[in-house]
Structures are given as C-alpha cells and as structure tokens.
Amino acid sequence: MQTIKPIKLGSNKTNTTEKLTSAEMGKLWATYMGNSMAKCILSYYLQHVEDMDIKTLLENSLKLSEEFLKITTEIFTKENFPIPNGFSQEDVNLGAPRLFQDEFYVHYLKYTAKAGGSIYSVGLPLLFRKDVKEFFRYCLNSTMDLMEQIKEILMNKGLINKPPLIPVPEKVEFVHQDFLNGFFGHVRPLHGLEIAHLYDAIENNATSKALIMAFSQVVKDEKIRKLFERGKDITTKNTENYIKKLHDENLPTPSFHDDLITTSTFSPFSDKIMLFHKMDMFTMKIRTFGNAMAVNGRHDIGLIYMNALMKNAAFVQDAAKIMIEKGWFEQAPKAANRAKLASE
Numbered sequence: 570m571q572t573i574k575p576i577k578l579g580s581n582k583t584n585t586t587e588k589l590t591s592a593e594m595g596k597l598w599a600t601y602m603g604n605s606m607a608k609c610i611l612s613y614y615l616q617h618v619e620d621m622d623i624k625t626l627l628e629n630s631l632k633l634s635e636e637f638l639k640i641t642t643e644i645f646t647k648e649n650f651p652i653p654n655g656f657s658q659e660d661v662n663l664g665a666p667r668l669f670q671d672e673f674y675v676h677y678l679k680y681t682a683k684a685g686g687s688i689y690s691v692g693l694p695l696l697f698r699k700d701v702k703e704f705f706r707y708c709l710n711s712t713m714d715l716m717e718q719i720k721e722i723l724m725n726k727g728l729i730n731k732p733p734l735i736p737v738p739e740k741v742e743f744v745h746q747d748f749l750n751g752f753f754g755h756v757r758p759l760h761g762l763e764i765a766h767l768y769d770a771i772e773n774n775a776t777s778k779a780l781i782m783a784f785s786q787v788v789k790d791e792k793i794r795k796l797f798e799r800g801k802d803i804t805t806k807n808t809e810n811y812i813k814k815l816h817d818e819n820l821p822t823p824s825f826h827d828d829l830i831t832t833s834t835f836s837p838f839s840d841k842i843m844l845f846h847k848m849d850m851f852t853m854k855i856r857t858f859g860n861a862m863a864v865n866g867r868h869d870i871g872l873i874y875m876n877a878l879m880k881n882a883a884f885v886q887d888a889a890k891i892m893i894e895k896g897w898f899e900q901a902p903k904a905a906n907r908a909k910l911a912s913e
Contacts, residue, residue: 622725668837673826689709732768766864767815767861788840
C-alpha cells in the first residue's frame with residue numbers, strides 16, 4: 570500500500586506578522602480537538618488488529634493525526650495561542666480488551682475521513698494566511714489520499730458494495746409538476762442525487778450505530794448510557810426510513826455493522842471522549858442533512874430529513890448539557906464581549 574507523503578510547509582519556517590482570523594482560529598482549534606481525539610482512538614485500535622492491510626491503514630491514519638496535531642501546535646505556539654486540552658493518554662486505556670473486529674476499523678475510518686474532509690474543504694475558502702492555507706490544503710489532500718486507501722481495502726476485501734446502479738438516460742428531459750410529489754398523486758422514481766445521499770446516510774448511520782452500541786456497553790456513567798441508548802434508537806429509526814426509500818425502488822442498501830462489536834464491557838475510553846465523539850458524529854450528520862436536502866425534490870424524503878435533523882439536534886443539545894455539567898466542554902475561540910468591556 571502506498572504511504573502518504575510527509576507535509577512540506579516552507580512558509581511555516583518564515584516569520585509573519587499577519588494575525589490569525591476568527592475563521593483560522595476556529596478551524597485550527599477544531600482540527601486540534603478532532604485529531605487529539607483520533608490519536609487516542611486509533612492508538613487503541615492498533616492494539617487489537619490482525620489483518621496487516623488494515624493495520625497499515627490504521628498506522629497511516631494515526632501518522633496523519635499526529636502530524637496534523639504537530640503542525641497545529643506549532644502555529645498556536647507561534648501565535649501565543651493556548652494549546653487546547655483536547656484529549657490525552659488519560660482518555661484511553663491501551664490495555665483494554667478488544668471491543669471491535671478488524672473490519673469495523675475500515676468502516677470507521679471512512680466515516681471519520683468524510684468528517685475531516687468536510688472540515689478542511691469548508692475551511693479552505695475562508696482562510697487567508699499562507700501557512701494556514703497550505704496546511705489545510707495538505708490536510709485535505711492527505712485525507713483524500715487516505716480515503717482512496719480506505720476504499721481500496723473495502724473493495725478488495727469485499728467489505729462494501731458501491732452505490733446502486735441506475736439506467737443511463739436515453740435523452741435530456743425536463744421535470745413536470747409532479748417532480749415534488751411524495752405523498753399524493755404520481756410519485757416519480759428517485760433521481761441519482763437523492764439516491765446518493767440516502768446511500769451515504771445509511772452508510773454513515775451503520776457505522777454510527779455500531780459505535781454507539783459499543784460505547785453503550787462500556788460507558789460508566791448511567792446518564793450518558795441512557796443518552797447513548799437513545800442515540801442508538803434515533804439512528805436505527807432514521808436508517809430504517811432511508812432503507813425503505815431505496816427498497817421501495819428495488820435498490821440495494823449498505824449493511825449494518827452491529828456484529829463487528831465484541832461482547833466486552835471493559836471500557837477502553839473515558840466517558841468524556843466517548844460523549845464528545847458521539848456529539849461530534851451527530852453534529853456531522855446534521856451537516857450532511859443540509860447537503861441532502863439541497864438536492865432533494867420529493868416532499869416525503871424532505872420530511873424524513875427534517876424529522877431526523879430535529880432528533881439529532883436534540884441529541885447534540887442533551888450531550889452538550891452533560892459535557893457542560895461535567896466540566897468537559899472546552900470553549901472554542903470567541904469574540905470579545907464588548908458590552909462587558911464597556912461596563913468595566
């Protein structure tokens with residue numbers, strides 16, 4: 570397997586008086602937090618992996634996370650920006666028993682590569698400082714290289730099916746008034762973009778469901794356990810709705826990964842990192858709803874996405890409340906409180 574080339578940032582070695590913008594601070598902070606979490610998770614995965622191809626994939630992923638953390642730390646240090654606490658060795662027990670089968674790691678990496686790619690691609694147009702732009706361009710390119718390695722392993726090992734095939738159009742057509750129908754009258758077949766986003770939602774939820782099931786088995790705090798169980802039910806119901814829409818069109822769907830979780834009840838992770846991880850994953854789902862709804866035409870599918878969005882948002886809010894209650898919710902960079910300053 571081809572390894573990922575190391576980063577080269579010439580401008581990082583030069584002095585600059587240009588200050589970080591709010592967008593640059595925010596995106597660098599999110600990059601640090603996500604990769605400090607990933608470093609803990611991937612380090613544990615590497616303690617329990619037998620397939621050598623999957624092991625190499627995990628090593629490549631861990632190398633990237635460590636590299637991203639290193640560069641982010643260097644930029645923060647240069648700007649006298651406080652290094653976030655993030656996550657550390659205290660949040661992972663490398664001696665814990667195996668919680669996942671090897672195959673799960675590949676599906677997990679595909680999910681997290683999507684999330685990382687989203688952060689970097691959305692961030693790039695907002696960045697102006699040369700060293701930060703180069704860094705994020707490298708992050709995006711490296712993550713896409715990693716994604717190609719992930720897909721290669723998934724296909725070569727028969728662990729995934731490609732999105733469904735549909736007929737090639739015979740001619741250019743224009744839609745009619747029934748294009749938006751979903752509940753009444755003639756309901757048209759799904760178009761390619763709708764199929765793509767339903768497939769993506771099922772694929773994401775299959776991984777998300779398996780992970781939250783595993784976390785439910787090992788989490789120590791009962792309040793968090795109940796939240797995880799609720800999150801599993803939300804994910805299951807949403808996925809069933811997406812699957813039905815594809816099955817109604819006689820189209821295949823991705824499979825669940827529930828069987829890739831072992832029966833271990835010994836936690837390899839702190840409650841803090843597990844709660845943050847699931848809050849982050851549900852947040853990613855909310856972001857994907859925007860993309861899916863933007864290209865959707867049918868009212869019935871739009872309603873499914875809206876209901877799912879509200880339930881996922883409620884989960885994220887409740888997770889945030891627990892994070893705040895426990896003193897775990899780290900503050901992102903924020904604007905000055907001018908009203909407070911004026912009153913002092």
